[in-house]
Amino acid sequence: MGHGTAVIAVLKYLLSDARIFAVKIFDEKLATYPSILAEAIYWCINEKMNIVNLSLGVARDDKKVREAC
Template sequence: MGHGTAVTAVLKYLLSDVRVFAVKIFDEKLATYPSVLAEAIYWCINEKMNIVNLSLGIARDDKKVREACQAAYEAGIVMVSAYDEGNQLYWPAKYETVLGVCAGEVPRHEWRFVTKKFFRACGYPRELPSNLQLYNIHGHSFAAAHFSATVARLLQEHYDWQSGDVFMYFENLYRNRVLYYMDASSR
């Protein structure tokens, strides 16, 4: 349906040298079973991914997905998931082992804290000239991809960090009231 391609384009636009592995869990519509999502997360663990970007959300807690997210965290993988309060798509972002991101009025290359593990980021895939930007597809999926790029930059700077280190980094920023971030490339 092009959703994964559009999300991947955000990651490649922001980090041209990043290696992206697409794990297809949707078929003819943007819906799947939680068990399929959980299996995809385990695949990412087995393939030793550093970051798993989940540009999706589900409407209820699911034991298999929760356990897969916990296993990924324990394997050192940083999980980033979109969440959509308007449609009550809170999980997996609500899990303690996942960073949650929603779209907001945030410039590119920036993010804002909502709470210590929930963030707002730009919800547009890439810049388009003139008024075309108004008609560009946008949403929480792209915000998650923008924030995943931020996490990727952080892991490039600190190549030995794992999920716990990333969570601690953001917790320390939040505790010290650093409530937003602007990437040096946008200044």
């Protein structure tokens, strides 16, 4: 159980009627690109999600990710 799973467990406990979506962006090496992260954020926005939990870190500022946020 990772950090993201723990956060979702708390949210589900507090908001039992919440619908939870897992949007996976990492490959088998647990790596991804900022452009994929930005695309996933836009997908969540288009799907009308009210809360987007990003249990991750980034090494540097990225214009596409910043604009998506």
